[in-house]
Amino acid sequence: MSTTKGLEGIVAAESSVSSIINDQLTYVGYKIDDLAEQASFEEVVFLLWNKRLPKKDELAQFEEELASNMDIPQQIIDHFKSYDLSTVHPMAALRTAVSMLGLFDAESDDMDMEANKRKAVRLQAKMATIVTAFARIRQGKEPVSAKKGLSYAANFLYMLNGEEPEDIEVEAINKALVLHADHELNASTFTSRVCVATLSDVYSGVTAAIGALKGPLHGGANERVMTMLLEIGEVDNALPYIKEKLANKEKIMGMGHRVYRTGDPRAKHLKKMSKELTELKGQSKWFEMSVKIEDYIKETKGLPANVDFYSASVYHSLGIDHDLFTPIFAVSRVSGWIAHILEQYENNRLIRPRADYVGPTEQMYVSIENR
Ligand SMILES: CC(=O)SCCNC(=O)CCNC(=O)[C@H](O)C(C)(C)COP(=O)(O)OP(=O)(O)OC[C@H]1O[C@@H](n2cnc3c(N)ncnc32)[C@H](O)[C@@H]1OP(=O)(O)O
Numbered sequence: 352m353s354t355t356k357g358l359e360g361i362v363a364a365e366s367s368v369s370s371i372i373n374d375q376l377t378y379v380g381y382k383i384d385d386l387a388e389q390a391s392f393e394e395v396v397f398l399l400w401n402k403r404l405p406k407k408d409e410l411a412q413f414e415e416e417l418a419s420n421m422d423i424p425q426q427i428i429d430h431f432k433s434y435d436l437s438t439v440h441p442m443a444a445l446r447t448a449v450s451m452l453g454l455f456d457a458e459s460d461d462m463d464m465e466a467n468k469r470k471a472v473r474l475q476a477k478m479a480t481i482v483t484a485f486a487r488i489r490q491g492k493e494p495v496s497a498k499k500g501l502s503y504a505a506n507f508l509y510m511l512n513g514e515e516p517e518d519i520e521v522e523a524i525n526k527a528l529v530l531h532a533d534h535e536l537n538a539s540t541f542t543s544r545v546c547v548a549t550l551s552d553v554y555s556g557v558t559a560a561i562g563a564l565k566g567p568l569h570g571g572a573n574e575r576v577m578t579m580l581l582e583i584g585e586v587d588n589a590l591p592y593i594k595e596k597l598a599n600k601e602k603i604m605g606m607g608h609r610v611y612r613t614g615d616p617r618a619k620h621l622k623k624m625s626k627e628l629t630e631l632k633g634q635s636k637w638f639e640m641s642v643k644i645e646d647y648i649k650e651t652k653g654l655p656a657n658v659d660f661y662s663a664s665v666y667h668s669l670g671i672d673h674d675l676f677t678p679i680f681a682v683s684r685v686s687g688w689i690a691h692i693l694e695q696y697e698n699n700r701l702i703r704p705r706a707d708y709v710g711p712t713e714q715m716y717v718s719i720e721n722r
């Protein structure tokens with residue numbers, strides 16, 4: 352048997368959720384550039400789940416459904432309060448909380464498609480609340496409930512900070528949520544599909560996906576980009592720092608991609624947002640430093656910046672804690688995970704590849720006394 356390390360280039364599913372063709376990303380055939388510039392996150396979630404854009408009244412109804420499902424069980428809040436939160440990563444808390452959510456959902460194991468769609472709304476709605484409640488509780492504050500009439504992006508910031516955000520902040524979060532919503536068969540989405548292809552439930556699929564997103568080679572890279580920028584400290588230190596990392600054969604976080612060769616089409620939108628926001632907040636050094644790194648890695652290694660690279664300085668300029676960057680990714684990507692989970696259920700077959708055995712053969716068993 353021949354193997355392809357990391358399953359590179361292997362087509363493992365048919366999907367009509369999103370596509371990457373010639374380095375262009377579309378959601379259900381709509382260009383990411385159009386969606387990033389014009390769509391609300393709620394519109395994009397509707398699109399991914401229904402494979403069409405909503406009409407005005409459908410969108411209003413969907414927004415209302417999301418907004419009215421944002422509260423989370425008090426037991427999850429109490430559970431958060433019971434940890435030593437100084438040692439808990441919010442992605443671990445999110446992974447556990449989503450698994451717990453399944454325990455409070457009477458339809459958790461109902462595999463009917465309509466029941467799965469109802470769970471989808473509840474899960475998408477509650478993800479933002481889980482992340483923001485965790486963030487507040489560890490600061491010794493009480494969680495803030497969602498406010499009626501605010502968009503999903505605005506409510507995320509409202510529940511995080513306890514005050515209504517500025518328009519530009521909402522625009523930045525909405526754009527980030529739109530850009531992160533789906534990405535074909537990335538590692539976490541593949542994980543969710545493998546999980547539910549056993550006919551396990553939606554909560555299991557999403558819990559598994561959160562675990563996969565957490566790693567630094569995937570969603571966890573955005574937090575590490577900020578760690579790197581902080582270590583660099585000043586624009587003039589950027590290139591010596593990067594050269595030393597490369598000399599030590601270390602990877603530069605936020606750079607490179609398994610699929611994109613010429614560039615990640617999402618990065619330019621976040622780059623623009625990063626420039627605007629860092630200038631507005633008097634922190635343009637984070638943007639300038641990022642540009643230096645991006646240019647150098649592109650020139651010397653031919654590697655493009657990925658979606659995680661500029662999202663770091665965008666979130667930092669919004670004053671968001673760095674370990675919440677990956678949870679924000681999850682708050683968006685859960686929409687894509689769910690779209691893929693529903694698609695998997697619709698045309699399911701167990702996902703079970705083979706391994707090429709390279710261990711010893713023909714071993715003789717020796718009893719424990721004689722080893
Ligand atoms: C939302 C997302 O998940 S986007 C990806 C987020 N992850 C990151 O930003 C982490 C940094 N990037 C990486 O680790 C990689 O580019 C990945 C994991 C994204 C994709 O990698 P793969 O397709 O598996 O490529 P792989 O890791 O095998 O690297 C191929 C070569 O490019 C180099 N390379 C790839 N990415 C980087 C990087 N960020 N910095 C330096 N070198 C890199 C590798 O060292 C390797 O070089 P070699 O052939 O001389 O050994």
Ligand SMILES: O=C([O-])CC(=O)C(=O)O
Nearest residue numbers: 533534536537538609658
């Ligand atoms: O597709 C991938 O491998 C990683 C990625 O960019 C994403 O999940 O958004």
